[in-house]
Amino acid sequence: MPDSKMDETKKKKKKTAECCGYPISIFFIVVNEFCERFSYYGMRAVLVLYFRYFLLWDDDLATSIYHAFVALCYLTPILGAIIADSWLGKFKTIIYLSIVYAVGQVVMAVSTIHDITDANRDGTPDNFTLHIALSMLGLVLIALGTGGIKPCVAAFGGDQFQEHQSRQLNTFFSVFYLCINAGSLLSTLITPVLRAQECGIHTQQQCYPLAFGVPAALMVVSLVVFIAGSGMYTKTAPEGNIMGSVCKCIWFALNNRFRHRSDIYPKREHWMDWAEEKYDKLLIAQIKMVLKVLFLYIPLPMFWTLFDQKGSRWTLQATTMTGDFGGFVLQPDQMQTVNPILILTLVPIMDRIIFPLIKKCGLNFSPLKRMTVGMLFAATAFIAAALVQMEIDKTLPNFPSSSESQLKVVNMHSESLIVTVPSQEPLLIGSFESSPDYITFDQQDIRLAFNTTPEINKDLSLIKGSRQTLIIPSEPAEMYLKEDIKSKPKEGKNAVRFVNGWTAYLNITNLESSLQPSETSNYTLVSQGMRKFTLTDGIQSCEFSRKFGFGSSYTFLIPSDLFSTDCESIKEIEDMQPNSVHMALQIPQYFLITTGEVMFSVTGLQFSYSQAPKNMKSVLQAGWLCTNAVGNIIVLIVAELGKLPKQWAEYVLFASLLVAVSIIFSIMAYFYTYIDPAEIEAEILKQQETDPDKKKKKETLEMEEKENEQEIKQTKI
């Protein structure tokens, strides 16, 4: 931006209304940021679960799309910075892009209403394509909005301060960061609770519309609050297309360097010095500063690659754990709230105690050293996650591989049975009992022999990669196979089914249809806690209650004396034990990654701001956010290419990659010299004032260019 224009902007700053030394207008900006972050993180907290359990995508696709979305959110800041700097100015950019953002949130919320396509009213959408299309449109609009306004809001807040308010300006940025985390904390607590409610017009389902609707409402509130402060803001005019000038200057330097590649031309100190013929020394110096920082940014995406897996892989990890904390029960997606809680406590502790203490010990804990240590903390967090995963794996059932089949036998017959199974000791199965565990077979076709009179020989064709139960009813000759679930029930729920040993049909609450005698129901999913089932044959009824944990599976055997025992004789067979590893075990990994975030992210933001020339602070902010985008793209690539059979191995792989990258970064940081951009800029301006050749050089170059253009035209004619 030309200096004259910048001076004009400065002069335009009017005296603003103040309260306790702060411009009143920043109240609106801080509240706006709180609501916007509530909206963004609230929606993000339930996004993977929406993909996984509403759109029914598998873990990998859900994780990939989630990271693609986050990547898009941190690529769009460049667009926002360009629009604000060269066209609309920050105020209008924030308003217009916030409207796009709010519309996106509403579209997203609408896409989660299952009733809109559930014509047959079975509780699942009939037209998944419509839901997918709507949600993708919503996500693109949200990414455009949130990313676009991101580099503008903080800078717009800064614009509100006068020169004499530099102390208040620093406090504003701290309060701003705390607001981000307060907003995200509240939303990551609330939206999973909303999601866990049941709602619907035709059928009651998980309330995703409410979980996405509340963030949409908060985005509208955010916009209204921002507009409400309109009369109080200091609005700076667009500062010219700084990105355009930077690109043109770099392009000219590269071209000029190429044209003068012959050895006859004297070498210049830096390749950007080849732009000197046409561009201001000041602009060239500023670009050199920016490029130096951008070069340092190259290894940084790896940190975000690990950091952003909190919201995906770590949430899925939590679904295989138990969240019963005695007094309260934590949902898997609520574990993410540990991050903002720790941020709210760790930022003041680091700033007030740890960093000053390190300084007192005479250690130079420079920003780049802090960032390196932050990376190492994140790597350690992933080692902790791998250890937790190993603990979880020990408790997981031994599921069949794709070439194996598993079988369990349930005896509903009135007498004990001896079953002869290939390559096994004969099994004695008591009446109303099951074989102790699943028996694994390498072959698909097996023959079982039963000691009934007359003896029964049964040929079974098992399904490869599946678990099945052979139900032997009161009349053994009518035995049949029923397929079982072969993975942990979704979202930490419990899968239950009933085998009807009662002599008539039975209606059971929560089951889709009534059960005929000897029939086995399909699975129904029930949440953690005390669950009650009412069983009735139309004449008599009784109630059966049971407390469930997380991620278990049971087959309940209903006996022939059901009503005379008031449901107490119902027998349970545990097909899959409940999750036993506690979610509290994830706290160390959250603590380590958040300590890493404070050292890396907060320091990185300050570093980017302090090392950027005054007219390119937004360029570097957008560049900084881009490192996050690239980090998310790496997750996509590594997750797709390097599919590792074990989840813990993937965590170790990511930790090792980050350690390697932090070593490279520490070497780059060693050669980096900290600068004071304002000092350099002042020096160049002083030099330019005493350089009479400058104007002449530019005029000569412009003449040369015109001559060249004319020559080209003539040759064409």
Ligand SMILES: N[C@@H](Cc1ccccc1)C(=O)N[C@@H](Cc1ccccc1)C(=O)O
């Ligand atoms: N600690 C995060 C907020 C958060 C809340 C809940 C779950 C995960 C994260 C935070 O402060 N984010 C800031 C800074 C940031 C971080 C990563 C990429 C860009 C910016 C934010 O502005 O969202």
